[in-house]
Amino acid sequence: MKKKILATMLCVAMTAGCLAGCGGSSNAGSESKSDTTGTTTAATESAKADDGAASSGSGDEEVEFYMFISSPEYADSINELLTEYKKVKPNVTINYETTQNDYPTMLKAKLNSGECPDIFSSTAGKEIETYKEYSYDLSGQPVQEALLPAIQTSMQDADGNGCYGFHYVGDQYGIIYNQDCLDAAGITELPKTLDELEEDCAKLQAAGIQPFACGWAEWWVFKQSLIPFLTEGVDNYASFVSDMESGADSIDNHEMIKDNMFRFVDIVKANCESKPLESDLASMQAALATGKAAMGLGMGPWAESSLLAINPDMNINYGGYPVSDDPSKCQIAAGASQALRVNKDSEHLQDVLDFINWWFTSDYGKSWLANLGSVPSIDTNGVYSSKMVEIAMEDTSKNGAGNIGTTYSTDAFWQAFGESFQSYVEGSLSKEDTIAKIEKDWQEIEGSQE
CATH class of the missing domain: 3.40.190.10 (Periplasmic binding protein-like II)
Known part of the structure; x- marks a missing residue:
């Protein structure tokens, strides 16, 4: 039995719609789906950009890009993030798709057919090289500088260069x-x-x-x-x-x-x-x-x-x-394995960069990261929104942490x-x-x- 999470489609108006592939209907807001299953709609309103929002991308031109990532456990939270960004950039539609069981196979199929998502997932470690040819180097971008120092360099290539992705959560296994x-x-x-x-x-x-x-x-x-x-x-x-x-x-x-x-x-x-x-x-x-x-x-x-x-x-x-x-x-094993990457050949590269930089530098984005209920990838001054994170932090401080290990393969x-x-x-x-x-x-x- 395969687990798929149905995410919520977010639109500017109360209209019904369904995505097929990477495209979407015109005048749509941030949309999300799980593969080809149906979706429901919700309205969002435009608002002025908050501090930290970028404005160097498309301006008022209508833009759509595609975010295909794993970790469906965060689907609801990411939908909330996309709803907020729709207020910041009303002209930007982010088509969001998530799955877990089939993700590696589905991603490779998309890449082999020349349909690289604008934002996609991989693990750190060995997969850095596997997907490097598709990945934009984020060195010096605000998103990299916002990360905890310990993981700012975790997406470097085999030669110790570049930043080919970013972590939005840390991992703990137990x-x-x-x-x-x-x-x-x-x-x-x-x-x-x-x-x-x-x-x-x-x-x-x-x-x-x-x-x-x-x-x-x-x-x-x-x-x-x-x-x-x-x-x-x-x-x-x-x-x-x-x-x-x-x-x-x-x-x-x-x-x-x-x-x-x-x-x-x-x-x-x-x-x-x-x-x-x-x-x-x-x-x-x-x-x-x-x-x-x-x-x-x-x-x-x-x-x-x-x-x-x-x-x-x-x-x-x-x-x-x-x-x-x-x-x-x-x-308890601790580390950072899952990372997101930006397609270096994206038709809307600047708009994608604007989004991820807003995500990690705006007041809303930093609050979102701190309250995700997982191990934060940014400094939260020792404040955690999760009881399990608190337990794990106390346990690992007393007993040490195990090697997360999974990124070596x-x-x-x-x-x-x-x-x-x-x-x-x-x-x-x-x-x-x-x-x-x-x-x-x-x-x-x-x-x-x-």
């Missing part, structure tokens, strides 16, 4: 807990080891509570919940990835990956939904928020608003993934990685076959890009 479920089962501390995790699952089962909502219909859940086993399982993760791409190393050489990672998947499978491959993001969040399940996988602070929308009284807790018998290895690989584990969960691949397929994909998908 297990989200419904604390009320833990309390009902008599669990007083979050599990730090695999043995403790297994014991807590038994306590939850005895209390009549489903331990896990797994979300395994989504390939990226495997990426974001199993990366701690990969990064903690080797001494130097960058070297490990390079050796896997060349075939110089093997998963069989690393116990935490070969054994512990599969043990974790087996524990979850034995303690989750009866049909785990039908559990998508929406059903996982619903089960977790309503107390049907105690733990949710693959999510970060970005999920908090969705959970609270389902149950405003949800008692949220957050912790790292138990990966071994060493509790010190149980850390492209999403094309991670999609194959997740699909391999879906086959393992289904039973069509054995553990040995799953390892063999992952190793083959590492060489064929990633090694071929060297």
Whole structure:
């Protein structure tokens, strides 16, 4: 089952419409969609530009450009951002499309057909080079200067030059807990080891509570919940990835990956939904928020608003993934992986730059970034709008942070990685076959890009 988020189409007047491809109807405002599904309309009013808004683009000429990005969990917030920008630049229409499961495949199809979006997503790390030829160098742009110093250079190329994208959120990976479920089962501390995790699952089962909502219909859940086993399982993760791409190393050489990672998947499978491959993001969040399940996988602070929308009284807790018998290895992973890029050949390049610079420098844009409910990419003076971010910041300051790790490989690989584990969960691949397929994909998908 593939998860698609239907975004809201924003128009100047109360008219109905639907986009097909990159274009849009004339006189439209900022529009958003999810692939080719239908949309609804909402009115917006023009207003004078606030401070930080650029005016060096098209002036009063009608302009449309296309924003195709992943991370549909932020669709509602981005729609609000686009509504506000419509007040700043009434003549600019931003056609917004978002998806998650199919994003890498869909983006490559668009690029191969010569239809590069004006704004698109990628990860940092290896994908910087993959999409560099399509990306505008943002060096010296206000958007780059507004970023936290630690991530201002995170989108440089392999030679340490340029700025080929920007982060609007940071990432944190961990297990989200419904604390009320833990309390009902008599669990007083979050599990730090695999043995403790297994014991807590038994306590939850005895209390009549489903331990896990797994979300395994989504390939990226495997990426974001199993990366701690990969990064903690080797001494130097960058070297490990390079050796896997060349075939110089093997998963069989690393116990935490070969054994512990599969043990974790087996524990979850034995303690989750009866049909785990039908559990998508929406059903996982619903089960977790309503107390049907105690733990949710693959999510970060970005999920908090969705959970609270389902149950405003949800008692949220957050912790790292138990990966071994060493509790010190149980850390929340932190970093910045997802980035947005600007098409260097955009027909409306200046208008696109005006938009992203307004996003990061205007009072509204800075407030939007600070209150997104995720790890902010700009300085917020230690003020966070998310309980999960506060928990994570306190936890990582005490226990350190795990390596986010995912950017060392492209999403094309991670999609194959997740699909391999879906086959393992289904039973069509054995553990040995799953390892063999992952190793083959590492060489064929990633090694071929060297």
